[in-house]
Amino acid sequence: MDMHVTETRLPDGASDADIQARIDSVMSGYALACIVETRGDGSKWLVRVDADSEMIDAAIADGKTPREKFGAQAQQVLASRNS
């Protein structure tokens, strides 16, 4: 089982409302967790963590969504990026 991290650069000039809308959209889907990072050059990136095939199968077998089963682990993955 392996979590997959995807980084997507947010458009320059995106407002706080635009960024919050992106987070809401991702979290209304099946992502395990997501966070917005600001790099040294001022660019903002949306980082999302997703489950692989085995994790999805395991969650479905338990009658849960991948986030319900692996969300806490995904949060730790994101937290370790900033530590």
Added chain:
Amino acid sequence: MRRSDLFTELVALGAGIAGTLTTTEQASRVFSAVSTAVAGTHTAFNEKFLVDQTVQALTSTMRANRDTTKEQIFRKLNKSIADYPLVAALSDLELYRQAGNLPGAMLGISQTANAATTDAKAKANAAEREFNVLRTVETGQVALNLTKRLDDIKAIVREPANLPDARALALANRPPAINAEFSARLAIARGSDATFTNQLKARIALDRAIDALRSEDEVKAWEAAVRQ
């Protein structure tokens, strides 16, 4: 341009052409002679025009320089002897003399050109900065619009009421448009399975893969597919 000079040159050219066309047998040379006349007239006009314009520009600059210096002198004449002594007055007179000569005029033209260059460069830089700001905003807006459209597609894909299970499986197994990143994301969710057989797994896979769509054609194909 002095018209008399141009007229003289044209007459000379005309005489040359007349000499060329003394017999009817030489009719075949008419065209080339006329071409010579046109080209010669053009060259003569251009050269004299440029010389005249240069002389006129230098003369105007000399006059302008002298007027500027004259203005400065007259403004100082109201001052006391202590504030504007004879030495300073003589120096200004020398400046007035220099302002009216050829080197002074050329220097004046050069200074004017430099000032114009600086001004033009500042305006060009300001225009470039403004363009870049607008382009950044425009690019950002395009990206935000694309993201919004992808979010709409995903919202349909996630909701069984909007996209029946069979349709979700069909889209995951036979996507209407793909790219390399889309296929890679789909493959991570599919794992070693040949096809998607679980509708929830298919929706989860599409939820992430659709974010990888980039071109207008890809997005349009998906918009059409999920709304069928």
